[in-house]
Amino acid sequence: MAVRPIVTNPDSPDVRGRAKRVSRIDDTIRTILDDMVDTMRVAPGVGLAAPQIGIPLRMIVVEYEGQLFHVINPELSKLTGAETDEEGCLSVPNWQGPVTRATSLLVKGRDRVGREFRLNAEGWLARIFQHECDHLDGTLFVDRVTDRAALHWIDPDEAVDDGGGGKRRRKQGSGDAAPAPIQ
Numbered sequence: 001m002a003v004r005p006i007v008t009n010p011d012s013p014d015v016r017g018r019a020k021r022v023s024r025i026d027d028t029i030r031t032i033l034d035d036m037v038d039t040m041r042v043a044p045g046v047g048l049a050a051p052q053i054g055i056p057l058r059m060i061v062v063e064y065e066g067q068l069f070h071v072i073n074p075e076l077s078k079l080t081g082a083e084t085d086e087e088g089c090l091s092v093p094n095w096q097g098p099v100t101r102a103t104s105l106l107v108k109g110r111d112r113v114g115r116e117f118r119l120n121a122e123g124w125l126a127r128i129f130q131h132e133c134d135h136l137d138g139t140l141f142v143d144r145v146t147d148r149a150a151l152h153w154i155d156p157d158e159a160v161d162d163g164g165g166g167k168r169r170r171k172q173g174s175g176d177a178a179p180a181p182i183q
């Protein structure tokens with residue numbers, strides 16, 4: 001288990017390429033997933049994709065409202081609804097902007113031991129999965145903002161703790177960045 005450096009340059013080829021499918025789920029893959037979870041928690045964030053730590057493989061981790069998901073080769077289907085809300089990204093530090101996403105979807109893939117993974121996600125959780133899966137194709141939320149002029153800088157010094165006794169909750173919008181104001 002280790003915290004790895006997050007790619008924080010949105011122009012880096014690391015976060016702009018198309019990640020490859022994982023062909024074999026073994027201990028090496030599980031170590032990367034564990035490191036992704038450590039890295040996400042320290043950031044802190046609610047999701048992380050492998051390319052964000054420089055690993056071009058189709059793997060994401062998501063932690064939201066006490067539930068932790070590791071998904072290998074995730075695929076999204078049954079996307080319905082549309083809602084616009086603010087997102088941020090650990091690889092685009094301190095920027096935030098409105099993105100329209102589906103409000104309900106099905107996530108399919110494999111879990112950390114290779115079993116089939118299926119999850120119906122709604123609302124903010126559905127948004128996080130869409131944001132993280134975008135990373136696997138080199139797409140960042142800034143590519144999807146409804147209005148580039150609405151992208152705005154969040155001063156990290158003005159970020160306040162959520163005051164929730166350590167329980168994370170969303171105060172402003174975010175993608176994989178912290179639910180409290182963007183890191």
Ligand code: NI
Pocket residue numbers: 088089090091131135175176177
């Ligand atoms: Ni992101």
